[in-house]
Amino acid sequence: MELDAYIQRINFVGTPKPDLKTLAQLQRQHCYNIPYSNLDVQLGRSLNTDIEKSYIKLVEQRQGGWCYEMNGLLGWMLECIGFNVMRMSGGVRRDERGDSAIGNHLVLCVQLDEPWIVDAGLGDGPYEPYPLRPHTFSQRGFSYQLTRSEDYWRLYNYPGGSAPSFDFVHEPADEDQLSEKCQWLSTAAKSPFMSALVFQRVVPGGYDLQVGRVATKILPGGREEHLINSADEFVQSISDRFGLVEPELENLWEGVLEQHELYLASKEKNQ
Missing domain, CATH: 3.30.2140.20 (Arylamine N-acetyltransferase fold)
Incomplete structure (x- = not known):
């Protein structure tokens, strides 16, 4: 070290x-x-x-x-x-x-x-x-x-x-x-970290956040969200916003879509 x-x-x-x-x-x-x-x-x-x-x-x-x-x-x-x-x-x-x-x-x-x-x-x-x-x-x-x-x-x-x-x-x-x-x-299956892929980073003026296919820019005055729509866009977003390159990222895309649908269903159920 x-x-x-x-x-x-x-x-x-x-x-x-x-x-x-x-x-x-x-x-x-x-x-x-x-x-x-x-x-x-x-x-x-x-x-x-x-x-x-x-x-x-x-x-x-x-x-x-x-x-x-x-x-x-x-x-x-x-x-x-x-x-x-x-x-x-x-x-x-x-x-x-x-x-x-x-x-x-x-x-x-x-x-x-x-x-x-x-x-x-x-x-x-x-x-x-x-x-x-x-x-x-x-x-x-x-x-x-x-x-x-x-x-x-x-x-x-x-x-x-x-x-x-x-x-x-x-x-x-x-x-x-x-x-x-x-x-x-x-x-553990019940671990909150198993339910969604999360990236976060401090950037000038705020934070970049990505939970599954939802990319968010957080600023003191609010937040801007963008929904990612393809595996290529998903991999590129992780590279551009967080500086990470991982060969297996693309393999996670189908699971990310499933996690997003489960999240939407849970949200609708709780409304």
Whole structure:
């Protein structure tokens, strides 16, 4: 695992130092250049929390990844630079799913003048660090809120964000729990990551999102959607918008169409 190769992968300019300015720049560049993706889950590939495998996939193979890979790699690189990093277990939608959600998200805490939350693995969440204290903050016109309850911290994503919120405890992660949850999310039939192919990326002014055949540009003032209508257009969209080239993408097209029809049927049923 080479720091220089990672620096080149994210197009970081300058000499990295263990300070807040560098921390913010590293997270921004990571989010701009490495997309969030559950592609391997959809392709039935084995996933785990091994950081060296994440390095090979995200840096050497120039693919995207999900939170265990994105924050796992980022945390390792930050430690190489000299940052004090703590991995923490998060729970996306814990307010709905209860404590069973804990471990479905990996988030980082970096200790500087105060604790700072660093998260490159939420897809369309904050793209810069934010301090660990209750507050409302804005980044690029998107508003977020961090609250504190008796047991948990909760990050509320911007209104309309794909992950509305996640909870975490400010303490070292249970690594066995993270590993088990990663395995379940990547293989279980009831895993939400099995129901749709998802790509997300931070872009200037907002986020690019693609769920199945629906491509979306998210801006502070709203969103623009486009329905993809062919396998060729599907593959080209992933390449153009997320910088990813995967030979097996075209093989997913028929499944993407089926997932879309199931989504429309579920939506109509719930109206």
